[in-house]
Amino acid sequence: MKKLLEIAYEKKILKEKNKLIEKLIEKNKQEEKTIETLKNEIAKLLINISQKRN
Amino acid sequence: MTENITNIINYEKLTGIGNSAKTHFWLEPGSIVSIELIEQLEKGVKVLINGKLFIAIIDEPIPLKEEILALVTNVKKLSLSLNFENQLYKNKKKLLEEIFIKLKIAPDNILFEILENIIKEKKPLIKTKIIQLFELIGQLNLESNSIQILLLIHLVWNNLANNNYAKDLITNLFQEPFEYVCEQVAETTKQILFTGIPQYIAKEITDKLIYNEDYNNTIALGNKTESIIKIIKTLSNYSETRNEIKNKKEINSFIEYGSKYVLQKIVLQQYDYYPDLILVKHNNDIAEINVEIKKHSTPNGTPTYKIKLQYKKEPLELKGLLKDYLLIGNISANINNSKEINEQIKNTEERLLRKIKIKTNITINNEVQNQNMQHLNYLVINKLVS
Numbered sequence: 453m454k455k456l457l458e459i460a461y462e463k464k465i466l467k468e469k470n471k472l473i474e475k476l477i478e479k480n481k482q483e484e485k486t487i488e489t490l491k492n493e494i495a496k497l498l499i500n501i502s503q504k505r506n
Numbered sequence: 507m508t509e510n511i512t513n514i515i516n517y518e519k520l521t522g523i524g525n526s527a528k529t530h531f532w533l534e535p536g537s538i539v540s541i542e543l544i545e546q547l548e549k550g551v552k553v554l555i556n557g558k559l560f561i562a563i564i565d566e567p568i569p570l571k572e573e574i575l576a577l578v579t580n581v582k583k584l585s586l587s588l589n590f591e592n593q594l595y596k597n598k599k600k601l602l603e604e605i606f607i608k609l610k611i612a613p614d615n616i617l618f619e620i621l622e623n624i625i626k627e628k629k630p631l632i633k634t635k636i637i638q639l640f641e642l643i644g645q646l647n648l649e650s651n652s653i654q655i656l657l658l659i660h661l662v663w664n665n666l667a668n669n670n671y672a673k674d675l676i677t678n679l680f681q682e683p684f685e686y687v688c689e690q691v692a693e694t695t696k697q698i699l700f701t702g703i704p705q706y707i708a709k710e711i712t713d714k715l716i717y718n719e720d721y722n723n724t725i726a727l728g729n730k731t732e733s734i735i736k737i738i739k740t741l742s743n744y745s746e747t748r749n750e751i752k753n754k755k756e757i758n759s760f761i762e763y764g765s766k767y768v769l770q771k772i773v774l775q776q777y778d779y780y781p782d783l784i785l786v787k788h789n790n791d792i793a794e795i796n797v798e799i800k801k802h803s804t805p806n807g808t809p810t811y812k813i814k815l816q817y818k819k820e821p822l823e824l825k826g827l828l829k830d831y832l833l834i835g836n837i838s839a840n841i842n843n844s845k846e847i848n849e850q851i852k853n854t855e856e857r858l859l860r861k862i863k864i865k866t867n868i869t870i871n872n873e874v875q876n877q878n879m880q881h882l883n884y885l886v887i888n889k890l891v892s
Binding site (some may be wrong): 456483485486487488489491492493494495496497498499500501502503504505 | 719
């Protein structure tokens with residue numbers, strides 16, 4: 453982990469990390485909730501269908 | 507030949523151009539023209555269209571002095587569009603061939619697919635950007651139909667591909683596609699659990715990463731970034747405080763791919779991709795569900811989401827489109843007991859309406875083996891997106 457992060461840092465991958473995280477936080481909370489809820493519910497549906505099939 | 511247009515009263519709002527040039531004499535609807543922005547004026551821009559000078563209103567933020575391709579949508583009242591997506595679904599091969607002729611680039615199958623991706627991402631066809639992208643993909647040796655290509659398109663079009671930033675990002679973080687990283691996270695998770703790990707670590711992993719219907723641990727269905735970071739921390743502490751552990755290789759592998767999973771997701775979300783991996787306890791094994799969610803912005807500001815959840819190792823998937831609080835979805839599966847399944851769908855629809863006020867219309871396509879039907883459904887969804 454440490455080595456990977458060091459490499460990433462050296463290569464300036466993480467240079468924008470803080471900016472990216474800040475932007476993420478700023479994103480509309482409602483939108484994130486929508487995506488998460490949608491994903492959870494559809495995943496549950498597929499899991500149920502899979503179990504019924506088996 | 508130069509044509510100056512001073513009357514701009516009748517200009518179209520979007521990429522509209524003055525109509526006094528009698529363009530129907532030299533342009534055909536559906537043809538592709540080369541445009542170049544010469545100068546920004548107080549109202550409108552000076553633009554060369556196939557070498558003829560116009561003053562136009564262009565709402566898109568297009569750089570000056572760049573060659574850009576546009577589609578002629580109306581010749582009597584000249585209008586051009588920078589969006590080729592509709593045309594792509596009408597006659598893909600013809601459109602892509604014409605674009606390559608216009609760009610003076612010799613195409614091959616890979617470049618065809620990349621150009622198709624650029625159009626689907628709704629990026630303006632700026633010649634220098636396209637050439638830069640093709641060169642980068644060649645240097646990085648990427649597959650044409652991968653998420654790295656989509657990321658690279660955004661980096662190039664957002665001017666982030668200079669100074670080796672894009673190369674470094676792809677080389678160090680995205681050399682392995684997100685889907686492969688997810689496979690490795692799933693695989694190393696199984697290996698760690700099956701190679702004798704202390705109970706407290708096994709519990710943390712199963713609680714946070716593996717959904718079990720009996721426990722309804724929905725944390726494993728949600729955003730797992732935080733969970734994976736915590737598990738990495740736990741595994742690192744465990745690994746560092748012991749001299750010899752038999753599953754060190756598996757632990758290091760999980761740490762490596764877990765870190766890549768987190769970092770790749772952070773970057774991809776910036777470009778409106780929300781891919782994910784869901785692990786599910788399935789009898790005595792762990793099943794995987796791949797999640798692909800892509801947000802598309804529309805001109806009126808209402809976002810559209812294209813959604814795909816796919817059960818790996820089973821012919822079971824849902825493709826859907828969410829627009830204006832309406833989700834239209836289609837499940838492809840071989841299902842015998844459809845009455846029970848229909849009840850499950852109804853329950854899901856009720857929960858989505860109650861929790862996030864989304865109306866839903868989910869249908870089942872039993873003919874999962876029928877490839878033509880799958881292809882047709884996919885096309886319908888693509889059309890809805892456009």
